[in-house]
Protein backbone atom coordinates (compact mmCIF):
# COMPACT_ATOMS: atom_id res chain seq x y z
CA UNK A 477 0.00 0.00 0.00
CA UNK A 478 2.51 2.58 -1.15
CA UNK A 479 1.81 6.28 -1.66
CA UNK A 480 3.03 7.02 -5.17
CA UNK A 481 3.66 10.08 -7.28
CA UNK A 482 2.01 10.06 -10.68
CA UNK A 483 4.62 12.40 -12.17
CA UNK A 484 6.84 10.40 -14.56
CA UNK A 485 4.98 7.17 -13.77
CA UNK A 486 5.47 4.98 -16.87
CA UNK A 487 1.91 3.88 -17.49
CA UNK A 488 -0.05 1.74 -19.96
CA UNK A 489 -3.76 2.58 -20.38
CA UNK A 490 -5.81 0.06 -22.37
CA UNK A 491 -9.13 1.04 -23.90
CA UNK A 492 -7.95 4.63 -24.23
CA UNK A 493 -9.98 5.47 -27.34
CA UNK A 494 -13.16 6.39 -25.44
CA UNK A 495 -14.97 6.68 -22.13
CA UNK A 496 -13.12 5.99 -18.89
CA UNK A 497 -9.82 5.09 -20.60
CA UNK A 498 -9.65 8.33 -22.56
CA UNK A 499 -10.37 10.41 -19.46
CA UNK A 500 -7.85 8.38 -17.45
CA UNK A 501 -5.13 9.17 -19.99
CA UNK A 502 -5.96 12.88 -19.78
CA UNK A 503 -6.06 12.90 -15.97
CA UNK A 504 -2.78 10.97 -15.73
CA UNK A 505 -1.15 13.33 -18.24
CA UNK A 506 -2.24 16.32 -16.15
CA UNK A 507 -0.35 14.74 -13.24
CA UNK A 508 2.74 14.23 -15.43
CA UNK A 509 2.55 10.49 -16.23
CA UNK A 510 4.36 9.06 -19.26
CA UNK A 511 1.79 7.16 -21.26
CA UNK A 512 1.36 4.27 -23.65
CA UNK A 513 -2.23 4.42 -24.90
CA UNK A 514 -3.89 1.54 -26.72
CA UNK A 515 -7.17 0.47 -28.36
CA UNK A 516 -8.22 -0.73 -31.83
CA UNK A 517 -9.35 2.64 -33.27
CA UNK A 518 -6.12 4.33 -34.37
CA UNK A 519 -7.88 7.58 -35.38
CA UNK A 520 -9.23 7.98 -31.83
CA UNK A 521 -5.76 7.39 -30.39
CA UNK A 522 -4.33 10.06 -32.73
CA UNK A 523 -7.00 12.47 -31.57
CA UNK A 524 -6.18 11.70 -27.92
CA UNK A 525 -2.47 12.24 -28.57
CA UNK A 526 -3.29 15.72 -29.88
CA UNK A 527 -5.27 16.47 -26.73
CA UNK A 528 -2.40 15.21 -24.56
CA UNK A 529 0.06 17.33 -26.55
CA UNK A 530 -2.06 20.41 -25.84
CA UNK A 531 -1.52 19.56 -22.14
CA UNK A 532 2.22 19.45 -22.75
CA UNK A 533 2.54 15.64 -22.70
CA UNK A 534 3.29 13.27 -25.54
CA UNK A 535 2.12 9.65 -25.54
CA UNK A 536 2.99 6.48 -27.42
CA UNK A 537 -0.01 5.04 -29.26
CA UNK A 538 -0.22 1.32 -30.04
CA UNK A 539 -3.29 0.42 -32.11
CA UNK A 540 -4.48 -3.17 -32.02
CA UNK A 541 -6.84 -5.78 -30.68
CA UNK A 542 -6.04 -6.44 -27.03
CA UNK A 543 -6.90 -10.15 -27.34
CA UNK A 544 -4.01 -10.65 -29.80
CA UNK A 545 -0.72 -11.73 -28.18
CA UNK A 546 1.14 -9.57 -30.73
CA UNK A 547 -0.69 -6.47 -29.48
CA UNK A 548 -0.10 -7.40 -25.83
CA UNK A 549 3.64 -7.79 -26.46
CA UNK A 550 3.82 -4.59 -28.52
CA UNK A 551 2.21 -2.53 -25.75
CA UNK A 552 4.71 -3.60 -23.09
CA UNK A 553 7.62 -3.38 -25.55
CA UNK A 554 6.63 0.22 -26.41
CA UNK A 555 6.89 1.27 -22.76
CA UNK A 556 10.25 -0.47 -22.32
CA UNK A 557 11.70 0.97 -25.55
CA UNK A 558 10.42 4.52 -25.08
CA UNK A 559 10.57 4.92 -21.30
CA UNK A 560 13.08 2.26 -20.23
CA UNK A 561 10.53 0.26 -18.21
CA UNK A 562 7.00 0.16 -16.81
CA UNK A 563 5.50 1.28 -13.48
CA UNK A 564 1.73 1.06 -13.96
CA UNK A 565 -0.51 -1.19 -16.04
CA UNK A 566 -4.13 -0.09 -16.26
CA UNK A 567 -6.39 -2.81 -17.66
CA UNK A 568 -9.43 -0.80 -18.64
CA UNK A 569 -10.50 -2.10 -22.09
CA UNK A 570 -13.76 -3.96 -21.85
CA UNK A 571 -16.99 -4.91 -23.58
CA UNK A 572 -20.52 -5.57 -22.39
CA UNK A 573 -23.17 -8.07 -23.48
CA UNK A 574 -26.88 -7.99 -22.76
CA UNK A 575 -29.71 -10.49 -22.79
CA UNK A 576 -30.74 -13.85 -21.34
CA UNK A 577 -28.07 -16.55 -21.23
CA UNK A 578 -30.52 -19.09 -22.69
CA UNK A 579 -30.92 -17.09 -25.91
CA UNK A 580 -27.20 -16.60 -26.58
CA UNK A 581 -24.70 -18.91 -28.20
CA UNK A 582 -21.20 -19.77 -27.01
CA UNK A 583 -19.51 -17.00 -29.00
CA UNK A 584 -20.94 -14.27 -26.76
CA UNK A 585 -19.42 -15.80 -23.64
CA UNK A 586 -16.10 -16.43 -25.40
CA UNK A 587 -15.87 -12.88 -26.73
CA UNK A 588 -16.63 -11.27 -23.37
CA UNK A 589 -14.18 -13.49 -21.50
CA UNK A 590 -11.44 -12.92 -24.10
CA UNK A 591 -11.58 -9.12 -23.83
CA UNK A 592 -12.53 -8.66 -20.17
CA UNK A 593 -10.52 -11.47 -18.58
CA UNK A 594 -8.01 -13.43 -20.68
CA UNK A 595 -6.50 -10.38 -22.41
CA UNK A 596 -5.82 -8.34 -19.24
CA UNK A 597 -4.50 -11.40 -17.42
CA UNK A 598 -2.07 -12.23 -20.24
CA UNK A 599 -1.01 -8.59 -20.42
CA UNK A 600 -0.20 -8.76 -16.72
CA UNK A 601 1.87 -11.91 -17.33
CA UNK A 602 3.91 -10.09 -20.00
CA UNK A 603 4.25 -6.90 -17.92
CA UNK A 604 5.25 -8.54 -14.61
CA UNK A 605 9.02 -8.78 -15.23
CA UNK A 606 9.09 -5.04 -15.91
CA UNK A 607 6.80 -4.16 -12.98
CA UNK A 608 9.07 -6.18 -10.68
CA UNK A 609 11.92 -3.78 -11.54
CA UNK A 610 9.85 -0.67 -10.78
CA UNK A 611 10.07 1.30 -7.50
CA UNK A 612 6.31 1.90 -7.03
CA UNK A 613 4.60 -0.59 -9.32
CA UNK A 614 0.84 -0.95 -9.63
CA UNK A 615 -1.66 -2.99 -11.61
CA UNK A 616 -5.10 -1.41 -11.95
CA UNK A 617 -7.95 -3.65 -13.09
CA UNK A 618 -11.09 -1.75 -14.05
CA UNK A 619 -13.88 -4.12 -13.11
CA UNK A 620 -17.48 -3.28 -12.10
CA UNK A 621 -19.93 -3.40 -9.20
CA UNK A 622 -21.28 -6.35 -11.20
CA UNK A 623 -18.07 -8.15 -10.24
CA UNK A 624 -19.37 -8.00 -6.63
CA UNK A 625 -23.05 -8.72 -7.21
CA UNK A 626 -24.39 -10.32 -10.40
CA UNK A 627 -27.68 -9.33 -12.03
CA UNK A 628 -30.00 -10.82 -14.64
CA UNK A 629 -29.36 -10.51 -18.38
CA UNK A 630 -25.64 -9.78 -17.99
CA UNK A 631 -24.48 -13.27 -17.07
CA UNK A 632 -21.39 -13.33 -19.34
CA UNK A 633 -20.32 -9.84 -18.32
CA UNK A 634 -20.80 -10.54 -14.59
CA UNK A 635 -18.85 -13.80 -14.94
CA UNK A 636 -15.93 -11.95 -16.57
CA UNK A 637 -15.83 -9.33 -13.81
CA UNK A 638 -16.19 -11.90 -10.99
CA UNK A 639 -13.26 -13.73 -12.57
CA UNK A 640 -11.27 -10.51 -12.57
CA UNK A 641 -12.03 -9.89 -8.87
CA UNK A 642 -10.97 -13.39 -7.84
CA UNK A 643 -7.84 -13.26 -9.94
CA UNK A 644 -6.91 -9.81 -8.61
CA UNK A 645 -7.33 -10.87 -4.96
CA UNK A 646 -5.08 -13.90 -5.50
CA UNK A 647 -2.49 -11.87 -7.40
CA UNK A 648 -2.42 -9.14 -4.72
CA UNK A 649 -1.41 -11.77 -2.14
CA UNK A 650 1.18 -13.30 -4.50
CA UNK A 651 2.76 -9.95 -5.38
CA UNK A 652 2.72 -8.34 -1.94
CA UNK A 653 6.31 -9.45 -1.35
CA UNK A 654 7.39 -7.69 -4.57
CA UNK A 655 5.68 -4.46 -3.46
CA UNK A 656 3.33 -4.51 -6.46
CA UNK A 657 -0.06 -3.00 -5.64
CA UNK A 658 -3.17 -4.47 -7.27
CA UNK A 659 -6.10 -2.03 -7.37
CA UNK A 660 -9.56 -3.23 -8.40
CA UNK A 661 -11.92 -0.47 -9.50
CA UNK A 662 -15.68 -1.02 -9.45
CA UNK A 663 -17.58 1.69 -11.33
CA UNK A 664 -21.37 1.75 -11.54
CA UNK A 665 -23.11 2.68 -14.80
CA UNK A 666 -20.98 5.27 -16.52
CA UNK A 667 -21.96 7.52 -19.40
CA UNK A 668 -19.70 6.26 -22.20
CA UNK A 669 -20.02 4.34 -25.47
CA UNK A 670 -20.14 1.10 -23.49
CA UNK A 671 -23.86 0.34 -23.87
CA UNK A 672 -24.01 1.60 -27.48
CA UNK A 673 -21.37 -0.99 -28.37
CA UNK A 674 -22.44 -3.87 -26.12
CA UNK A 675 -23.04 -7.24 -27.80
CA UNK A 676 -26.81 -7.66 -28.28
CA UNK A 677 -27.28 -4.19 -26.75
CA UNK A 678 -30.55 -2.28 -26.97
CA UNK A 679 -31.55 1.39 -27.24
CA UNK A 680 -33.21 1.39 -23.81
CA UNK A 681 -30.03 0.39 -21.95
CA UNK A 682 -27.97 2.85 -23.99
CA UNK A 683 -30.41 5.66 -23.15
CA UNK A 684 -30.41 4.79 -19.40
CA UNK A 685 -26.60 4.89 -19.33
CA UNK A 686 -26.62 8.54 -20.39
CA UNK A 687 -27.58 9.36 -16.78
CA UNK A 688 -24.63 7.38 -15.42
CA UNK A 689 -21.45 8.64 -13.79
CA UNK A 690 -19.21 10.95 -15.77
CA UNK A 691 -16.08 9.16 -17.10
CA UNK A 692 -14.06 12.20 -15.99
CA UNK A 693 -15.19 11.77 -12.38
CA UNK A 694 -14.44 8.03 -12.58
CA UNK A 695 -10.95 8.80 -13.93
CA UNK A 696 -10.22 11.29 -11.14
CA UNK A 697 -11.23 8.77 -8.48
CA UNK A 698 -9.05 6.09 -10.04
CA UNK A 699 -5.98 8.34 -10.15
CA UNK A 700 -6.56 9.39 -6.52
CA UNK A 701 -6.74 5.71 -5.50
CA UNK A 702 -3.52 4.98 -7.41
CA UNK A 703 -1.75 7.81 -5.57
CA UNK A 704 -3.01 6.62 -2.20
CA UNK A 705 -2.11 2.96 -2.79
CA UNK A 706 -5.71 1.71 -2.39
CA UNK A 707 -6.56 -1.90 -3.21
CA UNK A 708 -10.27 -1.69 -3.89
CA UNK A 709 -12.66 1.14 -4.71
CA UNK A 710 -16.40 1.19 -5.36
CA UNK A 711 -17.17 4.48 -7.01
CA UNK A 712 -20.79 5.39 -6.31
CA UNK A 713 -23.16 5.44 -3.34
CA UNK A 714 -25.57 3.19 -5.28
CA UNK A 715 -22.75 0.74 -5.99
CA UNK A 716 -21.68 0.65 -2.34
CA UNK A 717 -25.29 0.12 -1.22
CA UNK A 718 -25.75 -2.75 -3.67
CA UNK A 719 -22.57 -4.48 -2.52
CA UNK A 720 -23.12 -4.03 1.22
CA UNK A 721 -26.83 -4.91 1.22
CA UNK A 722 -25.97 -8.04 -0.74
CA UNK A 723 -23.30 -9.00 1.81
CA UNK A 724 -25.66 -8.37 4.72
CA UNK A 725 -28.71 -10.10 3.28
CA UNK A 726 -28.27 -12.00 0.00
CA UNK A 727 -31.83 -13.47 -0.05
CA UNK A 728 -33.29 -9.93 0.17
CA UNK A 729 -31.12 -8.74 -2.75
CA UNK A 730 -32.03 -11.83 -4.76
CA UNK A 731 -35.73 -10.95 -4.38
CA UNK A 732 -35.16 -7.27 -5.22
CA UNK A 733 -32.97 -7.94 -8.26
CA UNK A 734 -35.32 -10.62 -9.63
CA UNK A 735 -37.88 -7.81 -10.13
CA UNK A 736 -35.50 -5.59 -12.15
CA UNK A 737 -34.48 -7.25 -15.38
Ligand SMILES: NC(=O)c1ccc[n+]([C@@H]2O[C@H](COP(=O)([O-])OP(=O)(O)OC[C@H]3O[C@@H](n4cnc5c(N)ncnc54)[C@H](OP(=O)(O)O)[C@@H]3O)[C@@H](O)[C@H]2O)c1
Pocket residue numbers: 490491492493494495496497514515516517520540541542543568569570571591618619620621662663664665666667668669670671673685688691
Ligand atom coordinates in the same frame (compact mmCIF):
# COMPACT_ATOMS: atom_id res chain seq x y z
N1 LIG B 1 -19.80 2.21 -18.81
C1 LIG B 1 -20.22 1.55 -17.73
O1 LIG B 1 -21.42 1.65 -17.34
C2 LIG B 1 -19.26 0.69 -16.94
C3 LIG B 1 -19.66 0.29 -15.64
C4 LIG B 1 -18.80 -0.51 -14.90
C5 LIG B 1 -17.58 -0.88 -15.43
N2 LIG B 1 -17.20 -0.48 -16.68
C6 LIG B 1 -15.92 -0.93 -17.21
O2 LIG B 1 -15.12 0.19 -17.53
C7 LIG B 1 -14.20 -0.15 -18.58
C8 LIG B 1 -14.22 0.95 -19.63
O3 LIG B 1 -15.53 1.03 -20.18
P1 LIG B 1 -16.14 2.39 -20.77
O4 LIG B 1 -17.40 2.65 -20.03
O5 LIG B 1 -15.13 3.45 -20.85
O6 LIG B 1 -16.57 1.85 -22.22
P2 LIG B 1 -16.19 2.35 -23.70
O7 LIG B 1 -16.35 3.81 -23.84
O8 LIG B 1 -16.98 1.46 -24.62
O9 LIG B 1 -14.64 2.01 -23.83
C9 LIG B 1 -14.18 0.69 -23.98
C10 LIG B 1 -12.75 0.75 -24.46
O10 LIG B 1 -12.27 -0.60 -24.60
C11 LIG B 1 -11.66 -0.73 -25.88
N3 LIG B 1 -11.79 -2.09 -26.37
C12 LIG B 1 -12.91 -2.86 -26.43
N4 LIG B 1 -12.63 -4.04 -27.03
C13 LIG B 1 -11.31 -4.01 -27.35
C14 LIG B 1 -10.43 -4.92 -27.99
N5 LIG B 1 -10.85 -6.13 -28.44
N6 LIG B 1 -9.13 -4.56 -28.18
C15 LIG B 1 -8.69 -3.36 -27.73
N7 LIG B 1 -9.47 -2.45 -27.11
C16 LIG B 1 -10.77 -2.77 -26.93
C17 LIG B 1 -12.40 0.26 -26.78
O11 LIG B 1 -11.55 0.67 -27.85
P3 LIG B 1 -11.69 0.25 -29.39
O12 LIG B 1 -13.13 -0.07 -29.65
O13 LIG B 1 -11.17 1.44 -30.14
O14 LIG B 1 -10.80 -0.94 -29.53
C18 LIG B 1 -12.60 1.43 -25.81
O15 LIG B 1 -11.47 2.25 -25.80
C19 LIG B 1 -14.62 -1.53 -19.06
O16 LIG B 1 -13.75 -2.51 -18.55
C20 LIG B 1 -16.02 -1.72 -18.50
O17 LIG B 1 -16.33 -3.08 -18.27
C21 LIG B 1 -18.02 0.31 -17.44
